[in-house]
Amino acid sequence: MLLFELELGQLAEIVCFVGETAVTQRMEEMGLIPGEEVKIVRYAPLGDPMEIEIKGYHLSLRRDEAAQIKVKRK
Amino acid sequence: MTTSTVEKETKKFIKTIAIAGNPNSGKTTLFNAFTKLKQKVGNYPGVTVEKKMGELVLAKDRVVNVIDLPGTYSLAVRSMDEQIAHDVLLGKEKSTQKPDVVVCVVDAGNLERNLYLVSQIQDMQIPIVVALNMMDEAKRQGKRIDVRKLSSLLGAPVVPMVAKRQEGMDEMKQVVANGVEASYQRQWKMSPDMEEEIENVVKLLVEQSGMSRPEAFGDAVRLLSQANLPREEDVKSGRYSSDFVKVLRNIQKRLTGKGVRCRSAAIEARYGWIKWVVHQTVVDKNIKKNVITQKIDAVLTHKFLGLGIFVALMGFMFYLIFFLAAYPMGWIEAGFEGLASLIAANMPPGDLQGLMTNGIIAGVGGVLVFLPQILILYFFISLLQDTGYMSRAAFMMDRLMSKVGLHGKSFIPLLSSFACAIPGVMASRTIENPKDRLVTILVAPLMSCSARLPVYTIMIAALIPEATAWEKARVMLGMYLLGILGACLMAWLFKKTLLKSQRPVFLLELPPYRRPSFRAVIMHMWERSRxxxxxxxxxxxxxxxxxxxxxxxxxxxxxxxxxxxxxxxxxxxxxxxxxxxxxxxxxxxxxxxxxxxxxxxxxxxxxxxxxxxxxxxxxxxxxxxxxxxxxxxxxxxxxxxxxxxxxxxxxxxxxxxxxxxxxxxxxxxxxxxxxxxxxxxxxxxxxxxxxxxxxxxxxxxx
Structure with a gap:
């Protein structure tokens, strides 16, 4: 499943990236790499972007970006 | 050679230090503590990146230059900020001296991601000191960090600090004064295939482009991991030969054939090593993982409440900018008018009197009259930034701004432009993407600034002299809305045509809420206003x-x-x-x-x-x-x-x-x-x- 399909608060593990865009590498450098635990903390009041927890800190990214990340529930 | 002469030589050696670090790591706080008010703020030549320099007094006769690098998460040279940080560190930026030591500020509560940049700087073979900042926060989160072990694993001095409260400052100065040596061996390793090919590219770069080994290594990692590198202009300018590009493409093909993911190989290897280091040095009891921040965010970014509070806060800010500032603005105006009439009364009428009263005094007054608004605006911006609310504002407004192709971070600069486009344009510095930033700057003056108010007021009075205040206010509001509409349309148009960027990027850290330091807020406000x-x-x-x-x-x-x-x-x-x-x-x-x-x-x-x-x-x-x-x-x-x-x-x-x-x-x-x-x-x-x-x-x- 893709990151944005995850339920709120559900802990998951990053599997891989789907495709490649200009931001893929930036996301990896921010710590979104395979094997890392991730969860969606909340959505912004207007529904997008979302706030996730990764490597012990909080990061916000848009649905479009989250659609590039394949995850599996833990 | 005795120890004392060695010490003397290193002492003589250190002339310039650079401060590096992630955004939100307290980098600026450390820079301010280092340099007090002896700062020079300008731009790097030809680019929009802000250049901050200062002087650190180590002893009476020992003053070193301090360069505050732009806050970055990486040195991958994908943004202007990263490019500048990279070039300054390697001594390739002409307007600065090559730093002898880098102080890398690290958020102790977020060690893993922060060490990524440390590791990248170490690869450049520059002596580094790690400022392990915000130790108090890490402690509150139940983290215990073995500083000595961290230092030995990194092969670099680590100074625990709370820069906000000046804790650890003396130790840091001592370390810098004593000099730091680069005795670094790269610890993180990629797969043997990748390592071998990297080495091949490094050799080529050293031979063909005359790069130093550390620079060539960083370059090789970058070139292999990004398919669109080297850029066309770098090939055209002869920085890389077309033969070299061919070799590079072949290597990439070979590696991909062997199942190596070139793009992420270095990132994953680096993070793998960092994870091991953190595992060895940090005991995370995980008792209170930013509970307070989570509780605050549950309210401040709440679906309805969050937006309500945001609107109220912005309304309050504008109330102060428009109405509270009106008093000191009135005093300033009156003061200058008084001064002008005083001069008029005491000077013989003529050209000189006219120049003094209508030219110079009116001119100075015309500038100073905006100062109250600008002070208030920057007080708020500093406060919002230092507490961490600014990121939440961008988080909440991003959806709205993305409709016209902008970034959540464009919201505050555009909002500020209602007071005056100047602070608005200056506030756009928080936007990392240069194109998004440029579009924001281009449309900012379409927001009706306070200088248009007197014009609207007199024109509305001429238009509908008999109308009620409410009807006049409606016309006024119409003008404001027209400006907003124009800004949205133009932003959308620019993003579609002139400043088309691949995709709007929104990757924003939401740091924990922090108690702002009043001193830092005042200092920032003053610095901007000056x-x-x-x-x-x-x-x-x-x-x-x-x-x-x-x-x-x-x-x-x-x-x-x-x-x-x-x-x-x-x-x-x-x-x-x-x-x-x-x-x-x-x-x-x-x-x-x-x-x-x-x-x-x-x-x-x-x-x-x-x-x-x-x-x-x-x-x-x-x-x-x-x-x-x-x-x-x-x-x-x-x-x-x-x-x-x-x-x-x-x-x-x-x-x-x-x-x-x-x-x-x-x-x-x-x-x-x-x-x-x-x-x-x-x-x-x-x-x-x-x-x-x-x-x-x-x-x-x-």
């Missing part, structure tokens, strides 16, 4: 003098000020442009007003006062009545309702503000963009006013 005074002040003053000259010379014999003005250069210029502005319904007198308003828009009102109050209609006591009586030579009334509307609409869209242009030139590193901005906004204003005036006439309005 920058405004210096940058805008000189220009506005010069322009006020120029305008005074234009409106005073050549002298005429006429005793009627209006007549004299007609003969002046400004009057001639107004008559010269009359044919161009006639289709909008304006005559040469309004033309003078438009020219005068370039110093500052509110000058329009005082120019109109000179033009009308003291000319043929001199008996009338208020400007509005003067407007009502003004007419064309053929007897038609000048300020018809349609002309009033047309004029207001012209003011909504036109960029009649030299100060803004100067700031934009500074921020974009040249005069190209401000010139473009002036052109597009003038065309927009002209066309809009033309359509309204001529269209209105077709439909039978006057």
């Amino acid at each position: 920058l405004f005074l210096r940058r805008a002040g000189t220009i506005i003053l010069t322009l006020s003098i120029v305008l005074w000259v234009l409106m005073t010379y050549p002298k005429s014999d006429s005793l009627e000020p209006g007549e004299a003005l007609r003969g002046s250069y400004a009057g001639q210029l107004g008559q010269f442009i009359e044919p161009a502005i006639k289709p909008l319904g304006y005559d040469w007198r309004i033309g003078i007003g438009l020219i005068g308003s370039f110093a500052a828009r509110e000058v329009f009102v005082s120019t109109m006062n000179i033009v009308f109050n003291l000319s043929e209609e001199a008996e009338t006591d208020t400007l509005r009545e003067a407007f009502a009586k003004a007419h064309w030579p053929d007897g038609r009334p000048l300020f018809t309702p349609l002309v009033c509307i047309s004029l207001m609409i012209f003011f909504v869209f036109a960029l009649q503000c030299v100060s803004t242009l100067v700031i934009v030139a500074r921020e974009t590193g040249g005069w190209g963009w401000p010139f473009f901005q002036l052109s597009y906004m003038t065309v927009l204003a002209y066309v809009a006013a033309f359509i309204v005036y001529q269209g209105g006439r077709i439909f039978g309005f006057t």
